[in-house]
Amino acid sequence: MPDLTRIPVGGERPYDVFVGPGVLAELPTVTKGADRAAVLYAPPVRGYAEQAAALLTGSGTEVVMVEVPDAEAGKSIAVAERCWDELGRASFTRNDVVVGVGGGAATDLAGFVAACWLRGVRWVPVSTSINGMVDAAVGGKTGVNTAAGKNLVGAFHPPAGVLCATDALATLPREQLLAGMAEVVKGGFIADPMILDLIERDPAAAVDPAGPVLRELIERKIAVKARVVGEDLREAGLREILNYGHTLGHAIERREQYRWSHGHAVSVGLVYAARLSVLTGRLDEATEARHAAILSSLGLPVSYPADAWDELRATMSVDKKARGRALRFVLLDGLAQPVTVPVDDEALLAAAYRSVAA
Numbered sequence: 416m417p418d419l420t421r422i423p424v425g426g427e428r429p430y431d432v433f434v435g436p437g438v439l440a441e442l443p444t445v446t447k448g449a450d451r452a453a454v455l456y457a458p459p460v461r462g463y464a465e466q467a468a469a470l471l472t473g474s475g476t477e478v479v480m481v482e483v484p485d486a487e488a489g490k491s492i493a494v495a496e497r498c499w500d501e502l503g504r505a506s507f508t509r510n511d512v513v514v515g516v517g518g519g520a521a522t523d524l525a526g527f528v529a530a531c532w533l534r535g536v537r538w539v540p541v542s543t544s545i546n547g548m549v550d551a552a553v554g555g556k557t558g559v560n561t562a563a564g565k566n567l568v569g570a571f572h573p574p575a576g577v578l579c580a581t582d583a584l585a586t587l588p589r590e591q592l593l594a595g596m597a598e599v600v601k602g603g604f605i606a607d608p609m610i611l612d613l614i615e616r617d618p619a620a621a622v623d624p625a626g627p628v629l630r631e632l633i634e635r636k637i638a639v640k641a642r643v644v645g646e647d648l649r650e651a652g653l654r655e656i657l658n659y660g661h662t663l664g665h666a667i668e669r670r671e672q673y674r675w676s677h678g679h680a681v682s683v684g685l686v687y688a689a690r691l692s693v694l695t696g697r698l699d700e701a702t703e704a705r706h707a708a709i710l711s712s713l714g715l716p717v718s719y720p721a722d723a724w725d726e727l728r729a730t731m732s733v734d735k736k737a738r739g740r741a742l743r744f745v746l747l748d749g750l751a752q753p754v755t756v757p758v759d760d761e762a763l764l765a766a767a768y769r770s771v772a773a
């Protein structure tokens with residue numbers, strides 16, 4: 416029997432997240448009833464996608480394999496259109512299912528392809544990266560990037576179930592594993608401080624894919640996300656807290672033309688958001704200092720070039736939380752007390768940037 420944890424996600428279309436080694440065996444159950452499955456994957460996880468395909472074929476499902484460009488290069492309308500062509504060629508119907516295998520980029524794309532095909536077919540992310548497991552695969556936010564910015568085109572389309580393949584972490588490049596920890600740390604600051612305690616106690620154990628601490632951290636962060644998206648799928652309010660650190664983070668990703676990983680950009684964005692929380696009179700400096708200390712202990716970046724501010728500030732204006740001309744930030748009123756507030760004081764925004772300016 417595989418050692419799996421089940422984390423339920425509520426809301427109008429509830430589903431389960433399964434976490435653990437051997438979780439792929441659940442795929443035929445989660446896709447039950449589909450005549451066809453399109454398995455979308457990027458080259459680094461081809462072997463894993465082939466295992467998924469073999470299981471589906473073995474359970475009587477016809478499989479179409481669709482290899483997509485890796486990482487952010489796959490999150491484009493052009494790639495999505497190629498996937499829809501494949502679904503058309505395979506005569507995909509509303510009875511069929513899209514399976515996305517890989518990191519957050521592959522599952523964001525797969526979910527978006529599924530959300531649009533026939534105005535919405537079932538989909539299942541099989542997540543193979545930390546970022547994917549603790550964040551991207553859970554919650555039904557799907558989408559692609561455009562020239563205007565990150566994730567600006569997409570849909571809320573909850574999956575039929577989520578499989579977090581912790582055994583796949585053995586092949587995840589170390590840098591990607593560490594990058595994924597930025598979203599885990601985010602979860603600690605906005606909702607579950609035990610995450611921070613566990614990392615501070617032993618940062619090396621926290622990123623050991625063979626040890627129990629990383630598994631606990633993954634499950635804790637999934638539980639945070641499950642609680643939030645179960646209550647507010649469409650980001651009408653509460654869900655915005657999951658964007659802590661992302662206003663600046665997304666701007667950095669775009670400025671770097673996605674050569675920086677999402678997690679690295681979010682890491683800098685978290686330090687910035689913490690400083691802004693202090694400057695707006697909300698957060699104490701000790702909690703602010705924990706941000707950079709914890710992120711640095713995991714080998715994550717906490718600074719960015721000083722001369723980039725003007726460009727980053729301009730990009731932040733297309734952040735999805737903005738309303739009219741006003742930027743809105745997720746800040747902390749204290750540990751695990753996130754709030755979304757408008758900040759229109761340009762001097763304050765620039766002053767907060769000095770905390771990350773290298």
Ligand SMILES: NC(=O)c1ccc[n+]([C@@H]2O[C@H](COP(=O)([O-])OP(=O)(O)OC[C@H]3O[C@@H](n4cnc5c(N)ncnc54)[C@H](O)[C@@H]3O)[C@@H](O)[C@H]2O)c1
Nearest residue numbers: 459486518519520543544546547550551556583586587677
């Ligand atoms: N939808 C959401 O709610 C949400 C949440 C967080 C992040 N995201 C998105 O997720 C993306 C970041 O996800 P990511 O950090 O997983 O990056 P990624 O998907 O780009 O994966 C990073 C790299 O690791 C490779 N990889 C993944 N799993 C592997 C494995 N087991 N073995 C070997 N290689 C493996 C990938 O192919 C890629 O080369 C961003 O596009 C971000 O916007 C979305």
Ligand SMILES: O=C(O)C(=O)C[C@@H](O)[C@H](O)[C@H](O)COP(=O)(O)O
Nearest residue numbers: 550554556565566654657658661735
């Ligand atoms: O699930 C959410 O909601 C999040 O904000 C989680 C983020 O970590 C994630 O990067 C998400 O893709 C960002 O969403 P966006 O709407 O700001 O693009």
Ligand SMILES: [Zn+2]
Nearest residue numbers: 550598677681
């Ligand atoms: Zn994120």
